[in-house]
Amino acid sequence: MIRNDSQLAKTFWQYGRDETCPIIDFHGHMGEFRCCFLPRSTPETMLKTMEQCNLQLLLFCGTDSLMMPCLRQQNDIDAVRKYPDRFKAYFALNANALDEKADMALFTKNRDVFVGIKMLPDYFKRPINDCKYQPFYEYANDQQLLFLCHTWDNPKSPYNGPDQAEEFVQKYPNITFIAGHSFHNNWSEAVRLCNTYPNLYLELTAVVDERGPLEMLLEKCGSEKILFGTDLPWFDTHHGIGTILSTDMSDDDRRNIFYRNGQKLLAKYPWFKNIWPKKFSTSE
Amino acid sequence: MEFFDCNILYGMAATKCNLMPVRDVASVLTNMKQSGITKALVRREEQFVGAVVIGNQLVANDVKGTHNLWGVWSIIPHYTHEIPEPEMMLAQMKANRIAAWQLIPSMHGFPLHYRPLKPWLNLASKAAIPIIIKLGSGIVDTELYDILEKFPDLVIIFSAESVWPSDRAVRPLLMEFPNCYFELSQYLTDGGIEELVKFCGAQKLLFGTGFHETHFGGIMLMLKHAQISETDKQLIASKNIIKLIEGIKYDS
Numbered sequence: 001m002i003r004n005d006s007q008l009a010k011t012f013w014q015y016g017r018d019e020t021c022p023i024i025d026f027h028g029h030m031g032e033f034r035c036c037f038l039p040r041s042t043p044e045t046m047l048k049t050m051e052q053c054n055l056q057l058l059l060f061c062g063t064d065s066l067m068m069p070c071l072r073q074q075n076d077i078d079a080v081r082k083y084p085d086r087f088k089a090y091f092a093l094n095a096n097a098l099d100e101k102a103d104m105a106l107f108t109k110n111r112d113v114f115v116g117i118k119m120l121p122d123y124f125k126r127p128i129n130d131c132k133y134q135p136f137y138e139y140a141n142d143q144q145l146l147f148l149c150h151t152w153d154n155p156k157s158p159y160n161g162p163d164q165a166e167e168f169v170q171k172y173p174n175i176t177f178i179a180g181h182s183f184h185n186n187w188s189e190a191v192r193l194c195n196t197y198p199n200l201y202l203e204l205t206a207v208v209d210e211r212g213p214l215e216m217l218l219e220k221c222g223s224e225k226i227l228f229g230t231d232l233p234w235f236d237t238h239h240g241i242g243t244i245l246s247t248d249m250s251d252d253d254r255r256n257i258f259y260r261n262g263q264k265l266l267a268k269y270p271w272f273k274n275i276w277p278k279k280f281s282t283s284e
Numbered sequence: 285m286e287f288f289d290c291n292i293l294y295g296m297a298a299t300k301c302n303l304m305p306v307r308d309v310a311s312v313l314t315n316m317k318q319s320g321i322t323k324a325l326v327r328r329e330e331q332f333v334g335a336v337v338i339g340n341q342l343v344a345n346d347v348k349g350t351h352n353l354w355g356v357w358s359i360i361p362h363y364t365h366e367i368p369e370p371e372m373m374l375a376q377m378k379a380n381r382i383a384a385w386q387l388i389p390s391m392h393g394f395p396l397h398y399r400p401l402k403p404w405l406n407l408a409s410k411a412a413i414p415i416i417i418k419l420g421s422g423i424v425d426t427e428l429y430d431i432l433e434k435f436p437d438l439v440i441i442f443s444a445e446s447v448w449p450s451d452r453a454v455r456p457l458l459m460e461f462p463n464c465y466f467e468l469s470q471y472l473t474d475g476g477i478e479e480l481v482k483f484c485g486a487q488k489l490l491f492g493t494g495f496h497e498t499h500f501g502g503i504m505l506m507l508k509h510a511q512i513s514e515t516d517k518q519l520i521a522s523k524n525i526i527k528l529i530e531g532i533k534y535d536s
Binding site for chain 2: 002003004009012013016035036037038039040045046048049052187206208209210211212213215216232233234235236237238239240241242243245246247
């Protein structure tokens with residue numbers, strides 16, 4: 001047993017899932033990646049993992065969409081169309097390979113697939129506020145979409161650190177900025193930005209690999225702006241769940257992180273009410 | 285299921301700031317009890333950036349009075365005569381509940397090559413002493429390959445360099461060298477445990493968490509719900525490491 005004071009921990013320990021606690025993962029990928037073997041990277045094998053954990057919905061951006069723009073994000077579109085109740089995608093934006101007209105058409109034409117934007121500024125060596133992204137941000141701001149951005153600040157990043165994120169959230173207040181990895185290692189700035197900007201949320205991929213950061217974020221920000229994420233299929237969902245069950249907090253906090261905060265953010269999407277169990281939407 | 289954690293670290297780190305340090309062995313035991321970890325192989329931060337001799341002594345002092353902890357000693361070339369001489373080592377280990385060695389050449393100022401370590405590698409091969417190695421942190425796979433080519437009977441417990449999925453580095457070692465064991469604290473790959481068990485059998489995998497830097501619960505829940513047999517889970521969770529410790533020939 002991971003801890004005796006948590007009913008959620010007891011249930012997850014015994015069954016691997018809890019029927020009263022669906023999970024929304026805000027940070028997923030899909031497909032092959034150059035440097036590693038991923039045994040469960042197809043939609044079908046990922047669904048197997050999702051079933052084991054009661055992971056109801058994964059918001060993802062395929063690694064080939066991020067790293068192979070020539071594929072035009074078709075694998076992500078196909079996966080969401082095939083399993084619309086379980087997967088939604090982020091539109092991969094990369095200033096190095098952007099074709100504004102064609103990409104905007106792809107983005108807007110597939111709004112049933114894309115919940116927002118995903119970006120890896122450190123990898124692309126293009127800052128969040130690169131001027132090439134402006135038309136996409138204006139569209140996303142108008143449509144009140146999500147933006148999952150890789151944020152890491154160790155060493156200090158000129159591309160996706162707190163300074164760049166702050167400039168962005170000030171300029172686009174209608175976009176929900178999800179700080180993927182929560183500005184890893186610059187936890188004090190993560191706290192400041194989370195507490196300053198209502199449209200900035202913190203996401204837990206790689207945060208929970210270490211004891212301490214999540215505890216600090218909870219203490220300084222509370223649990224209502226923290227979103228669950230794992231980098232699935234890179235990392236095992238049970239690992240992410242287990243670390244949150246190990247962390248000292250109430251089961252209410254855990255439910256906020258696992259799904260309540262997520263369902264509030266996603267409630268504005270027309271498709272959400274059709275896929276999300278009514279008992280969770282109405283009782284919360 | 286009994287959990288024997290092969291990778292617990294504690295103490296006071298001088299060169300980094302742990303947000304939630306676990307500074308002494310009493311705290312380790314409390315945390316283990318709360319999380320259902322019954323036994324552990326332990327090391328101290330002081331063995332890394334502090335000093336080899338004092339660090340080893342601190343670990344020995346901590347585990348000596350316990351019934352469920354075993355210590356790990358850092359090994360350095362014997363030419364400087366700082367740690368017990370090879371002919372005295374097994375008796376000292378037995379007296380102090382030491383059940384494994386670790387090699388940290390980058391921190392301890394020696395090359396990872398079989399020549400400076402020859403007496404130790406001979407002794408470890410003869411007495412079946414597990415040697416803990418973390419890939420990365422100054423050790424590259426090729427250096428380990430070179431040593432294992434010369435000393436194929438060595439019992440090596442290795443962990444991955446980082447949490448990035450590592451099968452391309454891990455599997456060759458497991459397949460090429462029958463006495464290599466993979467400690468799972470850095471292995472978070474989704475579906476990875478299942479695939480590794482199919483690949484090399486559960487006998488080659490060891491449960492470890494990396495506590496105090498990481499939570500116990502992540503790897504515990506992963507293993508508990510891995511799609512492998514209960515027998516295989518139990519091997520990974522504790523039986524494999526117990527067998528390795530019981531296999532040490534302290535009196536040889």
